[in-house]
Amino acid sequence: xxxxxxxxxxxxxxxxxxxxxxxxxxxxxxxxxxxxxxxxxxxxxxxxxxxxxxxxxxxxxxxxxxxxxxxxxxxxxxxxxxxxxxxxxxxxxxxxxxxxxxxxxxxxxxxxxxxxxxxxxxxxxxxxxxxxxxxxxxxxxxxxxxxxxxxxxxxxxxxxxxxxxxxxxxxxxxxxxxxxxxxxxxxxxxxxxxxxxxxxxxxxxxxxxxxxxxxxxxxxxxxxxxxxxxxxxxxxxxxxxxxxxxxxxxxxxxxxxxxxxxxxxxxxxxxxxxxxxxxxxxxxxxxxxxxxxxxxxxxxxxxxxxxxxxxxxxxxxxxxxxxxxxxxxxxxxxxxxxxxxxxxxxxxxxxxxxxxxxxxxxxxxxxxx
Ligand code: F6R
Numbered sequence: 001x002x003x004x005x006x007x008x009x010x011x012x013x014x015x016x017x018x019x020x021x022x023x024x025x026x027x028x029x030x031x032x033x034x035x036x037x038x039x040x041x042x043x044x045x046x047x048x049x050x051x052x053x054x055x056x057x058x059x060x061x062x063x064x065x066x067x068x069x070x071x072x073x074x075x076x077x078x079x080x081x082x083x084x085x086x087x088x089x090x091x092x093x094x095x096x097x098x099x100x101x102x103x104x105x106x107x108x109x110x111x112x113x114x115x116x117x118x119x120x121x122x123x124x125x126x127x128x129x130x131x132x133x134x135x136x137x138x139x140x141x142x143x144x145x146x147x148x149x150x151x152x153x154x155x156x157x158x159x160x161x162x163x164x165x166x167x168x169x170x171x172x173x174x175x176x177x178x179x180x181x182x183x184x185x186x187x188x189x190x191x192x193x194x195x196x197x198x199x200x201x202x203x204x205x206x207x208x209x210x211x212x213x214x215x216x217x218x219x220x221x222x223x224x225x226x227x228x229x230x231x232x233x234x235x236x237x238x239x240x241x242x243x244x245x246x247x248x249x250x251x252x253x254x255x256x257x258x259x260x261x262x263x264x265x266x267x268x269x270x271x272x273x274x275x276x277x278x279x280x281x282x283x284x285x286x287x288x289x290x291x292x293x294x295x296x297x298x299x300x301x302x303x304x305x306x307x308x309x310x311x312x313x314x315x316x317x318x319x320x321x322x323x324x325x326x327x328x329x330x331x332x333x334x335x336x337x338x339x340x341x342x343x344x345x346x347x348x349x350x351x352x353x354x355x356x357x358x359x360x361x362x363x364x365x366x367x368x369x
Pocket of ligand 1: 158
């Protein structure tokens with residue numbers, strides 16, 4: 001049932017183009033409208049929303065961190081992201097006009113269930129983004145958008161992450177359309193770009209041989225750091241989470257601008273630093289800032305592994321290793337940049353002889369608080 005793969009995780013990584021297409025299928029009309037009728041929230045409900053909380057754990061939390069950038073930008077509704085295990089213990093300000101988006105692959109994560117119950121108790125509306133039909137989280141929520149990623153067997157989330165991102169983009173764009181937006185043109189363009197992402201991910205996956213080679217090189221590293229800015233920051237966190245949980249290597253993700261406030265002291269001769277570089281076509285100020293962060297770590301001996309957009313030739317001079325991903329608008333870029341990190345973590349774990357699908361001390365769904 002692994003279909004010729006050594007591990008379910010590798011199979012699930014390769015299923016991502018298909019899974020992503022399934023998330024989008026039927027939800028975008030040719031005229032550029034987003035159809036989320038299944039999400040039983042009326043347009044009026046959506047117009048009444050004045051604050052959004054995204055609540056989740058682990059990889060699903062990292063999805064939420066990306067979604068915040070997109071949702072706030074497109075809708076201009078304030079959006080906060082919080083770990084489910086923290087949310088309900090701190091008396092968050094919630095009322096009828098708060099939309100709480102809970103994200104969960106399994107739909108059975110106890111921390112997330114308890115956060116959702118807390119939100120409902122405070123009269124907030126709860127929208128679940130979930131992969132598992134009929135599980136507890138969608139059953140208890142006011143509305144649900146299923147990611148349709150298909151079963152995820154490996155403990156480490158991969159296709160769940162990409163499909164959750166796509167679902168969050170749909171929610172953000174739908175909210176923007178329903179409420180009428182400042183960035184109407186941009187919303188139309190992003191929709192077309194979103195439709196193109198499954199094919200781009202498929203192409204990216206066909207170019208992973210150098211990443212496998214890199215995995216062998218990095219397999220003995222005692223520590224690996226990940227840096228990013230803007231939506232590249234949550235991708236850095238996700239890359240570090242994957243490496244920790246699968247390879248049992250110390251890994252940390254940082255917002256690149258924070259390095260100089262402490263973490264840069266960790267850089268030693270040869271320390272691998274995986275750097276997520278945004279598109280040079282987008283807000284180039286962001287790209288220039290991270291390029292200077294890359295130079296800073298390199299000057300202190302780091303081995304820089306740069307993930308950048310195809311066509312960004314200039315970045316090569318700062319990279320000890322360079323991984324190109326297909327061009328996409330900045331806010332959608334995590335659908336690309338996360339992929340080599342998944343492959344890297346799985347391959348490093350395999351090289352080190354670990355069980356890639358069942359890492360030690362972990363379970364697929366965490367049904368205790
Ligand atoms: C990491 C991973 C976990 C889950 C987390 C939430 O690869 O799989 O961090 O993302 O336990 O699980 P769900 O999404 O099922 O609520």
